[in-house]
Amino acid sequence: MSIRILVADDQSMVRAGFRMLLGGEPDIEVVAEASNGLEAVDKAARFHPDVVLMDIRMPELDGLEATRRILAADADARVLVLTTFDLDEYVYEALRAGASGFVLKDDPPEQLLAAIRIVAAGEALLSPAITKRVIERFTRLPRPEAPRGLEELTERELDVFRLVARGLSNAEIGKELFISETTVKTHITHVLRKLGLRDRVQAVVLAHEAALFEPDERPAG
Amino acid sequence: MSIRILVADDQSMVRAGFRMLLGGEPDIEVVAEASNGLEAVDKAARFHPDVVLMDIRMPELDGLEATRRILAADADARVLVLTTFDLDEYVYEALRAGASGFVLKDDPPEQLLAAIRIVAAGEALLSPAITKRVIERFTRLPRPEAPRGLEELTERELDVFRLVARGLSNAEIGKELFISETTVKTHITHVLRKLGLRDRVQAVVLAHEAALFEPDERPAG
């Protein structure tokens, strides 16, 4: 009754790493591997794994579209998305695509294992019901259409968002980024509109619920 | 090379539960138990466990003071504090006492196991560096003195704090709790002052960093 895993990543070294890591766990078994998105969809249909470990950046078909197709074929499938960057607009896409959770590639191995077990147990990742709320929020988008048109945040908007998520005021963010408070306001307005949020408070909640960031150096003050 | 655990809880049923739960894990071993704080300090010194599972409410010596003494005797000790309530002012005390993390007693077992493994691996709990920041923040308090005088939040203040942490506005909180917006403001002012925070945004950050809450039903709107 072990947890059956499909590993989908285009780098064979990475797949080997996961095989090694997961091989050491008695309750986890890698039953299949895929090196691109199409293969992942195919093998998910054939092997019906309990959890799909899905890299986002893959040839043929990226992890997001692959996730969508897997979920379309089997609504009960569990996909755990692997991301490289701390704050990545792909995260939103992944959640909308139906992923059960996501893990940073340079998280400690224990976290990946914990994530797999939690997802396999039917919970969404990291904060059980929390992530579900995020998923719901992003599932019922303001615009019912919007195919792949989810507006992405720009670099600068991400910079500001990160600092907002740490609780900084607009003035503090300005000092931190060497821009005026006015400019900070501009960026924040854009962030809020793009994400469909009301104010910075909701932005903080979202950032933390979805674990969209990892803390690095703190402001100079 | 399994993880060696000391379970400190005054209720033998609870201890038995942990023994059962942890006994099923191949990499975890319960090496000692304690039914009060003094015993916990004593056994921690004698057994040098990798992780101490520490209940807060205990006779003789509570979990907070026990944690302080254990850390005083061995700065490398890892204490994982168990709390019953989602948002408990003890959490702050626990962090200040040097706890590596904390877990809710009614969290799913997987989370406890994950927490133990993470703490044993030397990381602070749930969000690696994040909790460290919280600890730092509470270690260097505004007032160097303040012995046990950390002001506690009242029931109602906790209610409000919880909703703030979910991103609700004052008006929404008022509707949710059937009180006026003015009253909400009063409570929030008190919460901020007691916790030494600037505004609700910082409150949200704190709540999420320290994982002070668990999400339950969402507002009716």
Next chain:
DNA sequence: TTCGCCCTCCTACCTCGGTAGGAGGCAGCG
């Protein structure tokens, strides 16, 4: 070059959030 996007900054405006300070009711305690 022209178009568009991004980043920067501005004024003006208004709402929301937080502070200050007071007030009444209610319950527990010495």
Next chain:
DNA sequence: CGCTGCCTCCTACCGAGGTAGGAGGGCGAA
């Protein structure tokens, strides 16, 4: 009994946050 703490609500004030709308410069694509 009076004291204290908690919860409730109020007015008044003001600063921070968010919106609206415009503007200029840089840079890359068409």
